[in-house]
Amino acid sequence: MADTARVAVYIDFDNMVISRYDDVHGSGRWRRDDARKHTPSVGSGDEVARKLAEAEVDLGAIIDYASSFGTVALTRAYADWSVPANAAYRRQLTDRAVDLVQLFATSGTKNGGDIRLSIDAIDDLFQHADITHVVVVGGDSDYIALAQRCKRMGRYVIGIGVAGSTSRALVAACDDFSIYSDLLPGVEYDTDADPVADTPREPDTDDKDDARATTKAASKKTAQSRKPNKGKAAQASTLLRRAIQVGLEKGDDGWQHSSSIKSQMQRLDSTFKEKSLGFSSFRAFVEDHGDMVETRLLDNGQMEVRLR
Known part of the structure; x- marks a missing residue:
């Protein structure tokens, strides 16, 4: 890309964290585990905390990928940062100069993040005519209209989403689309992988064995997703x-x-x-x-x- 290229990055953080968790641990597992109330921790006795750590989103990989298109002029991340699962990322985000946009839930767990993100993106394009590339991080079909509008305004649109939870229509609406797992350093993944089936297993009587079984299942899933498709x-x-x-x-x-x-x-x-x-x-x-x-x-x- 030309040196004059300037990139704006918009991250639907709630969408990414939830989608990644379900991708690693099984479709719908985020809601059943009520994972939003837990803080990621590898050595914790809290099983959900360990699962959150296993499904950690690497924001550095996303921002580094965005920088391959040009100078990253602004980066915004949208979420309810009072939620423990999201709050754990605040240091990582601020260290990368990401503008954190607070969105409190207005109805149940809905916070209107997609609407706010879209409005901010269009507003930024009017205020900053030098923005040439728009990166939308989140696979929600609600961003189709945003991608189309950005393209009509002459911007190059890049999408990033999690395998199995990304709208095909959104993929088609973007000039370039990448699956999140493909951006991870040193790892090559299948970009057409479906979410892991939520296969029930027999419960173990020993908590330590249960924890090891959970970790082993997640590792097996990750290894399988790396195999050529x-x-x-x-x-x-x-x-x-x-x-x-x-x-x-x-x-x-x-x-x-x-x-x-x-x-x-x-x-x-x-x-x-x-x-x-x-x-x-x-x-x-x-x-x-x-x-x-x-x-x-x-x-x-x-x-x-x-x-x-």
């Missing part, structure tokens, strides 16, 4: 072919630059990330499809691709 790989292969064919339809000759093919793939499917499929680079991804395409290197080191 055959369905996702097949979809990526189809996407590669479609992107090359689209380039041909635009009147190009048989050979196309790999960079333009990748850009077209991301326009067709904003969730495409070669690293989530286990490839270190897009070139490695293309070369793995030797039965579909042929490649050649130019004198400047760039790669061109065409269908066989």
Whole structure:
């Protein structure tokens, strides 16, 4: 991205913490555990506190990813910060110069965060014309209209959500969309994973055994989510072919630059990330499809691709 790119980041923190907890421990588990009333702690005797620690959201990974698009000009996080599960993150957020927006629950557990976030984002775009990129962290379908409006205002929209709890329509509305687990350092995840099934198990009589079983189950789930997904790989292969064919339809000759093919793939499917499929680079991804395409290197080191 150009050095002049300036990024605004908006984090629906409640949405991320809840979605991540359910992703790690099972759909609907946040509500059943009443996790909002607990404080994350690895060594705590409180089982829910340990589960919160296992499902900790790495805000640094999110903000670092946002910075890859340009200078992060502002970052806002929306939540009820009086809730113990959220309050535990305040130091981490303030250390990254995140503006914490307090939203008290107005009805049950609802705090209107999506509305406030959307209003603030549009207001910021009018006040700060230099903002070129908008990052929306949260998979709620309520942000579809925000993404569409930002694009109409000429901004590049990046979405970040948790696997299994992100609206497909929101993914389509963004210029680029990433699954949160793909952003974690040193870890490659399946971006098409569904939430963990909430499979009941027989209770253990010993509390320590129960704690170990819970941790083991969470670790097993995390390991499984890192395995390559055959369905996702097949979809990526189809996407590669479609992107090359689209380039041909635009009147190009048989050979196309790999960079333009990748850009077209991301326009067709904003969730495409070669690293989530286990490839270190897009070139490695293309070369793995030797039965579909042929490649050649130019004198400047760039790669061109065409269908066989």
